[in-house]
Ligand SMILES: CSC[C@H]1O[C@H](OP(=O)(O)O)[C@H](O)[C@@H]1O
């Protein structure tokens with residue numbers, strides 16, 4: 001039996017996956033609020049997959065409204081061992097054209113209106129975000145993306161903006177000057193929360209547009225993003241099938257599986273029992289240890 005359960009967070013244009021067997025839709029309750037949608041659970045090539053459309057059924061939720069805490073908590077409750085997130089991204093670099101897949105490995109977080117930690121007053125933790133994605137999972141999704149026929153850039157810095165409006169040209173130039181390669185509105189705080197929940201996370205970004213920094217080109221509009229995403233979505237689905245086919249049954253431990261061992265700072269007697277109860281999934285491994 002496979003030791004992997006891959007949570008898949010589908011972004012704009014990817015609202016379902018292909019090839020799942022024994023599919024069940026389950027509404028998972030989270031103490032952090034409502035996840036974006038019920039979880040779609042099934043199997044591919046003998047491995048469990050759990051799919052969640054980030055913006056909800058019919059793309060109801062703005063990037064700010066996506067409850068990333070509830071989503072990550074629900075995926076953890078559903079037994080996910082790892083998370084593959086998929087996102088539409090704007091390109092800030094000439095050599096990353098629409099259609100290109102970028103396996104993101106760094107972030108600049110410019111979001112400002114989102115709950116970005118599970119660990120609030122009564123249970124404080126400081127996880128490392130120096131290396132914010134899982135290298136093993138990122139390598140696997142890079143290989144699977146190539147197998148699906150995509151042009152793949154391994155590594156890239158993702159600027160997370162609040163949205164929902166796209167950037168001004170001045171902002172787009174500023175982010176380029178900071179060394180950002182791609183831009184989106186959702187992978188933060190998602191990646192931070194995955195790390196707090198001890199879930200290895202990889203982000204497959206699919207370039208849909210050149211944002212608005214190219215002075216002589218029309219600025220990004222949703223219509224163009226969706227048209228390009230529809231073209232990319234077939235490859236994204238094939239990438240997931242290639243990933244399933246490439247996974248061994250055995251899952252070696254990742255250092256991310258136990259990263260809270262170095263992150264919790266509140267002394268046991270100062271911990272808030274009510275918050276600890278809410279963290280029964282996020283800190284499930286530590287609760288079990290007693
Ligand atoms: C539809 S354009 C902007 C929208 O697309 C991206 O969503 P996701 O990351 O969920 O694929 C971007 O972050 C914005 O939310």
Ligand SMILES: Nc1ncnc2[nH]cnc12
Nearest residue numbers: 088089090183184185211
């Ligand atoms: N240009 C862009 N800016 C922010 N998010 C995006 N998602 C896709 N394209 C984008």
